[in-house]
Amino acid sequence: xxxxxxxxxxxxxxxxxxxxxxxxxxxxxxxxxxxxxxxxxxxxxxxxxxxxxxxxxxxxxxxxxxxxxxxxxxxxxxxxxxxxxxxxxxxxxxxxxxxxxxxxxxxxxxxxxxxxxxxxxxxxxxxxxxxxxxxxxxxxxxxxxxxxxxxxxxxxxxxxxxxxxxxxxxxxxxxxxxxxxxxxxxxxxxxxxxxxxxxxxxxxxxxxxxxxxxxxxxxxxxxxxxxxxxxxxxxxxxxxxxxxxxxxxx
Amino acid sequence: xxxxxxxxxxxxxxxxxxxxxxxxxxxxxxxxxxxxxxxxxxxxxxxxxxxxxxxxxxxxxxxxxxxxxxxxxxxxxxxxxxxxxxxxxxxxxxxxxxxxxxxxxxxxxxxxxxxxxxxxxxxxxxxxxxxxxxxxxxxxxxxxxxxxxxxxxxxxxxxxxxxxxxxxxxxxxxxxxxxxxxxxxxxxxxxxxxxxxxxxxxxxxxxxxxxxxxxxxxxxxxxxxxxxxxxxxxxxxxxxxxxxxxxxxxxxxxxxxxxxxxxxxxxxxxxxxxxxxxxxxxxxxxxxxxxxxxxxxxxxxxxxxxxxxxxxxxxxxxxxxxxxxxxxxxxxxxxxxxxxxxxxxxxxxxxxxxxxxxxxxxxxxxxxxxxxxxxxxxxxxxxxxxxxxxxxxxxxxxxxxxxxxxxxxxxxxxxxxxxxxxxxxxxxxxxxxxxxxxxxxxxxxxxxxxxxxxxxxxxxxxxxxxxxxxxxxxxxxxxxxxxxxxxxxxxx
Amino acid sequence: xxxxxxxxxxxxxxxxxxxxxxxxxxxxxxxxxxxxxxxxxxxxxxxxxxxxxxxxxxxxxxxxxxxxxxxxxxxxxxxxxxxxxxxxxxxxxxxxxxxxxxxxxxxxxxxxxxxxxxxxxxxxxxxxxxxxxxxxxxxxxxxxxxxxxxxxxxxxxxxxxxxxxxxxxxxxxxxxxxxxxxxxxxxxxxxxxxxxxxxxxxxxxxxxxxxxxxxxxxxxxxxxxxxxxxxxx
Numbered sequence: 004x005x006x007x008x009x010x011x012x013x014x015x016x017x018x019x020x021x022x023x024x025x026x027x028x029x030x031x032x033x034x035x036x037x038x039x040x041x042x043x044x045x046x047x048x049x050x051x052x053x054x055x056x057x058x059x060x061x062x063x064x065x066x067x068x069x070x071x072x073x074x075x076x077x078x079x080x081x082x083x084x085x086x087x088x089x090x091x092x093x094x095x096x097x098x099x100x101x102x103x104x105x106x107x108x109x110x111x112x113x114x115x116x117x118x119x120x121x122x123x124x125x126x127x128x129x130x131x132x133x134x135x136x137x138x139x140x141x142x143x144x145x146x147x148x149x150x151x152x153x154x155x156x157x158x159x160x161x162x163x164x165x166x167x168x169x170x171x172x173x174x175x176x177x178x179x180x181x182x183x184x185x186x187x188x189x190x191x192x193x194x195x196x197x198x199x200x201x202x203x204x205x206x207x208x209x210x211x212x213x214x215x216x217x218x219x220x221x222x223x224x225x226x227x228x229x230x231x232x233x234x235x236x237x238x239x240x241x242x243x244x245x246x247x248x249x250x251x252x253x
Numbered sequence: 254x255x256x257x258x259x260x261x262x263x264x265x266x267x268x269x270x271x272x273x274x275x276x277x278x279x280x281x282x283x284x285x286x287x288x289x290x291x292x293x294x295x296x297x298x299x300x301x302x303x304x305x306x307x308x309x310x311x312x313x314x315x316x317x318x319x320x321x322x323x324x325x326x327x328x329x330x331x332x333x334x335x336x337x338x339x340x341x342x343x344x345x346x347x348x349x350x351x352x353x354x355x356x357x358x359x360x361x362x363x364x365x366x367x368x369x370x371x372x373x374x375x376x377x378x379x380x381x382x383x384x385x386x387x388x389x390x391x392x393x394x395x396x397x398x399x400x401x402x403x404x405x406x407x408x409x410x411x412x413x414x415x416x417x418x419x420x421x422x423x424x425x426x427x428x429x430x431x432x433x434x435x436x437x438x439x440x441x442x443x444x445x446x447x448x449x450x451x452x453x454x455x456x457x458x459x460x461x462x463x464x465x466x467x468x469x470x471x472x473x474x475x476x477x478x479x480x481x482x483x484x485x486x487x488x489x490x491x492x493x494x495x496x497x498x499x500x501x502x503x504x505x506x507x508x509x510x511x512x513x514x515x516x517x518x519x520x521x522x523x524x525x526x527x528x529x530x531x532x533x534x535x536x537x538x539x540x541x542x543x544x545x546x547x548x549x550x551x552x553x554x555x556x557x558x559x560x561x562x563x564x565x566x567x568x569x570x571x572x573x574x575x576x577x578x579x580x581x582x583x584x585x586x587x588x589x590x591x592x593x594x595x596x597x598x599x600x601x602x603x604x605x606x607x608x609x610x611x612x613x614x615x616x617x618x619x620x621x622x623x624x625x626x627x628x629x630x631x632x633x634x635x636x637x638x639x640x641x642x643x644x645x646x647x648x649x650x651x652x653x654x655x656x657x658x659x660x661x662x663x664x665x666x667x668x669x670x671x672x673x674x675x676x677x678x679x680x681x682x683x684x685x686x687x688x689x690x691x692x693x694x695x696x697x698x699x700x701x702x703x704x705x706x707x708x709x710x711x712x713x714x715x716x717x718x719x720x721x722x723x724x725x726x727x728x729x730x731x732x733x734x735x736x737x738x739x740x741x742x743x744x745x
Numbered sequence: 746x747x748x749x750x751x752x753x754x755x756x757x758x759x760x761x762x763x764x765x766x767x768x769x770x771x772x773x774x775x776x777x778x779x780x781x782x783x784x785x786x787x788x789x790x791x792x793x794x795x796x797x798x799x800x801x802x803x804x805x806x807x808x809x810x811x812x813x814x815x816x817x818x819x820x821x822x823x824x825x826x827x828x829x830x831x832x833x834x835x836x837x838x839x840x841x842x843x844x845x846x847x848x849x850x851x852x853x854x855x856x857x858x859x860x861x862x863x864x865x866x867x868x869x870x871x872x873x874x875x876x877x878x879x880x881x882x883x884x885x886x887x888x889x890x891x892x893x894x895x896x897x898x899x900x901x902x903x904x905x906x907x908x909x910x911x912x913x914x915x916x917x918x919x920x921x922x923x924x925x926x927x928x929x930x931x932x933x934x935x936x937x938x939x940x941x942x943x944x945x946x947x948x949x950x951x952x953x954x955x956x957x958x959x960x961x962x963x964x965x966x967x968x969x970x971x972x973x974x975x976x977x978x
Contacts, residue, residue: 053640184617227713477948
């Protein structure tokens with residue numbers, strides 16, 4: 004099985020540590036990970052702001068970069084959801100605009116092979132206990148696109164529950180959006196900040212040492228808000244927890 | 254009206270409003286979840302509701318003609334209004350013809366949308382709102398902020414003050430020493446409105462559903478003010494959007510299960526009234542149905558946006574929306590607030606005004622609205638579709654005519670930035686240069702950003718840029734092979 | 746062009762994507778939802794009705810046909826009722842045990858007249874257990890819509906089990922859309938002030954529902970058999 008890592012532009016640029024954790028984790032589970040360097044961004048910032056035509060080159064690029072992989076794994080629910088939900092729509096609209104099936108066909112080839120990390124672990128590798136050790140109290144924030152577009156359900160929690168040493172505490176209002184929303188965070192800063200502040204207060208109130216999520220973009224907003232509030236809770240990507248072992252805490 | 258972000262900036266800083274909204278939305282959100290969980294076929298009811306509405310919308314001409322025949326055969330009279338002005342003119346003339354100067358009104362989104370009360374006032378006709386919340390709004394010279402509970406932004410003390418100060422001007426004054434207990438406030442409203450009901454000669458309503466097959470109209474309510482307006486006056490005028498038609502009487506079995514549980518979170522609302530034309534010696538002797546377009550056919554012409562016309566105005570999407578909860582209903586500048594308003598208003602009114610162009614962006618795309626919608630309107634999908642219309646323009650129906658609309662104003666800089674970003678992201682070598690530049694300069698990055706970046710850094714710390722991007726780490730530690738499919742442009 | 750023609754033309758232009766040959770029935774509607782939720786015996790259905798009515802603050806009484814007149818008389822006395830509106834087709838024996846002055850439901854009765862009346866007694870068309878709803882359809886035993894609206898006290902008599910159905914779909918099958926209907930689920934209520942539920946706004950503030958178990962042979966229960974032919978759909 005050829006597995007390609009879709010690192011995503013946010014992780015590539017700002018959170019390389021998460022990508023390294025994914026590689027460590029998958030290799031520990033016996034997966035050979037490939038990284039096609041011609042990959043780029045999924046195009047979500049453009050698409051979600053209304054620039055569908057500007058998104059098309061990035062759809063094409065993704066389809067080309069990953070065409071030879073059996074599975075494409077992204078450590079981001081949001082980017083995986085962008086590919087799975089919106090690439091077919093972008094392809095269909097291009098066809099409807101009389102520009103042929105090329106984009107739709109390219110997307111169709113890679114869309115069903117794209118997985119968010121926890122989906123790949125539980126559905127493809129069929130593991131729940133990845134042999135991780137993480138001696139900290141953690142609360143879990145289910146990010147919206149993972150929750151409501153990918154329907155990740157209990158997968159991340161099941162994986163976290165199997166981590167030795169980890170104490171999982173409930174997050175009140177867990178399923179409420181943190182207020183990031185991509186360009187929403189800057190187009191509607193007052194509402195975004197108010198949502199973030201409520202989320203951060205809920206996180207701090209759990210008494211956890213770390214807040215875990217499957218998306219670093221949401222974590223950038225949550226972590227930035229926590230820090231501004233003076234909270235000591237650290238945002239941690241789930242890959243970094245799952246990559247951790249006794250000898251090597253990420 | 255200011256654009257949404259500006260209005261929301263003011264309302265999010267109103268702590269009283271935030272507390273009122275939070276309490277209300279969280280309470281009803283939890284109750285809805287319980288009411289829905291009682292029915293284990295909810296998903297199938299929801300799918301049927303969506304399908305019935307789709308069938309209706311795809312054949313709206315057929316069903317409206319059928320409805321018109323049935324209503325007429327049952328003794329009603331049908332009028333057609335292409336826009337708000339025409340609807341207001343029709344209603345005004347119908348009231349004038351009765352010789353009356355006052356009407357009692359049931360809460361109706363359609364008459365709110367067209368500004369009927371204002372139009373009637375200009376013609377010297379007083380419209381009395383009779384729903385408790387609408388009464389609070391009317392007496393307070395305020396605007397509704399929620400579809401189901403229009404005075405959700407007011408707490409009991411504010412309502413007491415409004416009743417005490419304003420009731421006397423409209424009719425029976427508030428009782429002396431009125432407390433702010435909800436039961437006392439409701440009693441004050443009962444006394445105030447009863448004289449209106451008992452003397453009313455003309456009633457004005459909307460409708461939740463119209464049955465094409467039988468000509469039956471349906472109004473769903475709680476307080477009994479609807480029954481008062483629908484049955485006591487001699488003349489009843491109902492203003493209803495053309496999308497409210499459903500094919501058959503049997504179809505109500507779906508919507509009368511979906512609506513109350515999604516809306517007030519009840520198994521059934523206290524009162525549902527149905528009527529078919531007029532009935533001898535029971536209820537109004539004259540019934541007028543005003544069928545309203547006012548932009549609905551423009552929404553119908555959009556194959557993505559059309560689904561917004563399935564809406565049954567339950568307001569479940571408002572109650573789960575984190576944006577609505579913070580911004581409040583007034584920020585949406587329309588009779589239709591919340592997620593449904595963000596997709597309905599720009600379709601009914603167009604996207605040319607600054608406010609209407611900002612509405613599709615009044616969402617973090619969290620998807621909670623789609624999840625609870627009882628007729629499965631994919632609100633995020635329509636939001637994205639309308640965002641594209643705002644920034645790129647394109648073909649659309651405007652007042653019933655096919656047109657190619659221009660992008661909304663004020664997006665030139667953003668468009669340039671998005672194009673530049675797409676270009677950079679499509680050239681990984683450029684992307685990598687940018688990443689390396691950011692890494693090399695990281696110790697000089699400010700903690701707060703100037704210009705548009707302030708929108709981020711005013712409330713959040715900025716992430717620190719790492720010393721090395723992932724792709725550089727990979728190349729440094731992993732690569733021994735040459736990249737596949739690497740043409741010259743793509744080679745990092 | 747008339748506005749009707751204008752709106753119709755707009756609709757037809759808007760639906761350019763719909764094939765001209767497509768019939769409305771070709772747009773699939775899967776009615777795989779349940780006709781009722783759960784399997785109950787008639788007695789269990791009546792219990793659920795009583796439970797759900799009470800949950801929405803209706804006062805529920807249970808009796809048999811023989812004891813009904815005495816119960817109605819007691820309820821009117823407890824309210825200190827001086828007058829009661831009587832629909833034209835109300836079974837005569839229902840009010841046989843009360844001395845309260847009867848006000849017949851006529852077309853001449855104005856809203857002001859009704860406002861001065863204490864109570865109203867009616868039958869019903871059908872009752873829905875799952876939702877705790879009674880449906881009136883202005884049949885002779887129920888009278889005009891206004892008589893159950895303006896007086897502050899409504900006593901509604903339901904025949905058990907013949908008038909009770911489990912669900913909304915089962916109720917609609919029995920109802921005639923050409924008759925004006927009032928579906929009542931508990932007394933009038935509002936939640937408009939901070940979502941605090943207050944019972945009793947404009948409709949009757951007290952709704953008393955009497956579930957009458959048929960003690961007589963079915964033939965004499967004709968008044969309860971209000972089932973009507975189902976409209977084709």
